[in-house]
Amino acid sequence: MPDTAAARPAGHGRGPASQAGMRRQNLALVMGAVAEGGPLSRAAVAAGTGLTRAAVSSLVEELMDGGLLAEHAPVASGRVGRPGTGLGVNEHGPAGLGLEIGVDHLAACLVDLTGRVRAGVRVPAGNRGGAPAEVLGRLARLAADLAHDGELRTAGVAVAVPGLVGPAPGTVAHAPNLGWRGVGVGDALRTLLPEPLRSLPLAVDNEANLGAQAERWLGSGAPDAVHVSADAGIGAALVVGGRLFRGARGFAGELGHVPVHPDGPPCPCGARGCLEQYAGVAAVLRAAGLQEAGGDPVAGLARRAARGDGAVLRALERAGTALGTALAGAVNLIDPSAVVLGGAYAELGEWLLPRMGAELAARVAVRPWDPGALVVSPLGRRGPVLGAAMVTVRRIIEDPARYAAA
Amino acid sequence: MPDTAAARPAGHGRGPASQAGMRRQNLALVMGAVAEGGPLSRAAVAAGTGLTRAAVSSLVEELMDGGLLAEHAPVASGRVGRPGTGLGVNEHGPAGLGLEIGVDHLAACLVDLTGRVRAGVRVPAGNRGGAPAEVLGRLARLAADLAHDGELRTAGVAVAVPGLVGPAPGTVAHAPNLGWRGVGVGDALRTLLPEPLRSLPLAVDNEANLGAQAERWLGSGAPDAVHVSADAGIGAALVVGGRLFRGARGFAGELGHVPVHPDGPPCPCGARGCLEQYAGVAAVLRAAGLQEAGGDPVAGLARRAARGDGAVLRALERAGTALGTALAGAVNLIDPSAVVLGGAYAELGEWLLPRMGAELAARVAVRPWDPGALVVSPLGRRGPVLGAAMVTVRRIIEDPARYAAA
Numbered sequence: 001m002p003d004t005a006a007a008r009p010a011g012h013g014r015g016p017a018s019q020a021g022m023r024r025q026n027l028a029l030v031m032g033a034v035a036e037g038g039p040l041s042r043a044a045v046a047a048g049t050g051l052t053r054a055a056v057s058s059l060v061e062e063l064m065d066g067g068l069l070a071e072h073a074p075v076a077s078g079r080v081g082r083p084g085t086g087l088g089v090n091e092h093g094p095a096g097l098g099l100e101i102g103v104d105h106l107a108a109c110l111v112d113l114t115g116r117v118r119a120g121v122r123v124p125a126g127n128r129g130g131a132p133a134e135v136l137g138r139l140a141r142l143a144a145d146l147a148h149d150g151e152l153r154t155a156g157v158a159v160a161v162p163g164l165v166g167p168a169p170g171t172v173a174h175a176p177n178l179g180w181r182g183v184g185v186g187d188a189l190r191t192l193l194p195e196p197l198r199s200l201p202l203a204v205d206n207e208a209n210l211g212a213q214a215e216r217w218l219g220s221g222a223p224d225a226v227h228v229s230a231d232a233g234i235g236a237a238l239v240v241g242g243r244l245f246r247g248a249r250g251f252a253g254e255l256g257h258v259p260v261h262p263d264g265p266p267c268p269c270g271a272r273g274c275l276e277q278y279a280g281v282a283a284v285l286r287a288a289g290l291q292e293a294g295g296d297p298v299a300g301l302a303r304r305a306a307r308g309d310g311a312v313l314r315a316l317e318r319a320g321t322a323l324g325t326a327l328a329g330a331v332n333l334i335d336p337s338a339v340v341l342g343g344a345y346a347e348l349g350e351w352l353l354p355r356m357g358a359e360l361a362a363r364v365a366v367r368p369w370d371p372g373a374l375v376v377s378p379l380g381r382r383g384p385v386l387g388a389a390m391v392t393v394r395r396i397i398e399d400p401a402r403y404a405a406a
Numbered sequence: 407m408p409d410t411a412a413a414r415p416a417g418h419g420r421g422p423a424s425q426a427g428m429r430r431q432n433l434a435l436v437m438g439a440v441a442e443g444g445p446l447s448r449a450a451v452a453a454g455t456g457l458t459r460a461a462v463s464s465l466v467e468e469l470m471d472g473g474l475l476a477e478h479a480p481v482a483s484g485r486v487g488r489p490g491t492g493l494g495v496n497e498h499g500p501a502g503l504g505l506e507i508g509v510d511h512l513a514a515c516l517v518d519l520t521g522r523v524r525a526g527v528r529v530p531a532g533n534r535g536g537a538p539a540e541v542l543g544r545l546a547r548l549a550a551d552l553a554h555d556g557e558l559r560t561a562g563v564a565v566a567v568p569g570l571v572g573p574a575p576g577t578v579a580h581a582p583n584l585g586w587r588g589v590g591v592g593d594a595l596r597t598l599l600p601e602p603l604r605s606l607p608l609a610v611d612n613e614a615n616l617g618a619q620a621e622r623w624l625g626s627g628a629p630d631a632v633h634v635s636a637d638a639g640i641g642a643a644l645v646v647g648g649r650l651f652r653g654a655r656g657f658a659g660e661l662g663h664v665p666v667h668p669d670g671p672p673c674p675c676g677a678r679g680c681l682e683q684y685a686g687v688a689a690v691l692r693a694a695g696l697q698e699a700g701g702d703p704v705a706g707l708a709r710r711a712a713r714g715d716g717a718v719l720r721a722l723e724r725a726g727t728a729l730g731t732a733l734a735g736a737v738n739l740i741d742p743s744a745v746v747l748g749g750a751y752a753e754l755g756e757w758l759l760p761r762m763g764a765e766l767a768a769r770v771a772v773r774p775w776d777p778g779a780l781v782v783s784p785l786g787r788r789g790p791v792l793g794a795a796m797v798t799v800r801r802i803i804e805d806p807a808r809y810a811a812a
Contacts, residue, residue, distance in 0.1 A: 016431075016432055016435060016455055016456050016457045016461075017423075017427070017428035017431040017432055018428070021423070021428075022423035022424075022427075022428065025422075025423040026422055026423055029422060029423075049422055050422050051422045055422075223654075224653070224654035236739070238739070238740075240651065245646065245651070245740075246741070247630070247740055247741025247742065248629075248630035248741050248742055248743035249741055249743075250741070251741040252739060252740055252741040253739065253741075254738035254739065254741075254771050255738070255739065256771075257738045257769070257770075257771035258734075258735040258738050258739065259731050259734055259735055259769055260668065261667070261668065262666065262667065262731050269771045270768065271734075271768050271769040271771070274769075274771075325665050325668050326735070328664075328665055328677075329664040329665055329732070329735050329736075329739075330735075330739055332660035332661070332663045332664050333642070333644070333658060333659065333660065333661065333664065333735075333736055333739065333740070334644075334651075334653055334658055334739070334740075335652070335653025335654050335655055335656070335657040335658040335659075335660075336653065336654055337654035337655075362676065362677050363663070363665055363677040363680075364663075365660050365662075365663035365675045365677070365680075
């Protein structure tokens, strides 16, 4: 995957430990403590990290010089005496630019170091079967518009795509709902972006992976989760110990092609009875007797279900059962602490969750299955683009020395 | 899981980086380089690790004093001049003691730092429904006999059990084929072991997890694998980047209860159509019209299949198809570089693999599925006890400073 090595936190390398490596690791320690718990006094940072006061002062000075930390209002220490100055991450410093190519939309957003969205845009777009150059040209214009922020400095770009990314960095191996195969999205987009965006770190990743990242840092926060991201297709991301689990080639999470009924209907992938044949949006529309009419089919299903449309309710029950069966297999294999329903399908949670929960309860061998472990993402379909923006934010927080050196 | 924290390699902690931490990390770097590539000259270690010659000399001296490295015959450096002395791991130093509780057997083995088996024993035992105190008492006697080696110093003990271990360290949450639930195997075994074994690090782990460890270090070596371990039950271990992936509670790898036909026959776990209802040894015997007769049912199936017994061949084909369906889901989710058939079922590979391979080829969405990625473990049913012994060996190699301090 792109940036796997680059995103590795300081101090985890296999090379010899050195003074420079120690400094880098301790900068990350201070940055992480303030990002997680700030505003904090220098004394609180020292207490929380185990570093000396003198070391913290020196490290904080370097992080402030680099524009990553800022002094906030004084913080009461709870002791007698002068309150210490509050340190927080700098909300006027570097920012992450997130981009998203959906089947029916494009999106972009800018997120500051605190994780706050400072600007965002989402536009309808008929990308199914679209020529990569055209889709990426339009995306580059959105990116250029959004990155013009006088106060923030865009420090990196990441793009969410509805398909498999890798093993070549930045390359979409297969995005069936776009009709793309072997498209070098990273390289192509770079040539279309204006400076300074063109010279920044640029990552391309699967939308479910990025949705799961957003969920980790801005949403429900579960450190070990199967994050389902369903829209035109059904993908999943596996989060383990707070980090994405990508598999050997970066293709982990193909939940949509887990067999549910091995002798079921044929799937365009070549197999039979895949989850997408029961729970993909096209399958749900078919089961409900509806035509695919473009626009926003998930929102349409939610409207009909809310009105009590019997055919739609039955189709969603069937989809929920199939999702639950496939997820029961995933939970037995992976033992996550949470199963998160994200992407556009988060809006169908009311109708999908009961059957999903029943299947999980019946099929997870390791009792007790905790019914509270199945949740709907609060970020829903905004997840992937937020996660794309958070790639840069997290990279800076986890290895501030690398950012400062860039 | 027990020992997850203890087994963490040096330098990956969240505390501040320190001089002592650097030394510890560099000891591990040298130890790892010699264990992987030895015998090596000091110059080759310096070149391979990026450390200075002076640093390597000092680190090597410490490792030799601790009995972890030893001088071998001189190694030609390929350059003009005196050949350097060859450094290797000490084959007369610390060793790992592996123990195994099977449904029908007990086993123990002693492995030295080079990974060579120095002593081993395997005895039949009717452990199904056995009282833990009796089973563990017999195991403790095997352990005490085997650990009496004048040359080697047993430095740690690990036990493979056919069930779920955790979340409390050393506790078997559920071993259905033994009939054990909530058994504190680690604590109970410790009281039964003689000194000095009683005072050593003692880990308890699932047999599939340990079989996969053995496969990683002594077998096919794939760093990213789904390792199937089938005998009385069907378990799996997930190996990621060379390390076990355990899940949030340590219960990952419950392949036997992945749904294969959601409306299939009922399973004692409470669900329907689990893999074990098609591919577990009891299900295969049933499908072949055979009685469970004790002894070694897997060896019996292999004998009948080799003789061309039609009912057994059909039952194994059905089992292979079900294994392939469940593994196709696992491969789509986890994207391993290898699927390894281990445990006793490795002896049935000839009859299981064709259908397993066909299902994987048909159902793995990310083409091309590499048929060579499906392999039979060369260790077979010896895997778990070897893996148990390797727990201690790998712990010493990955963090020699911790061993020296113990």
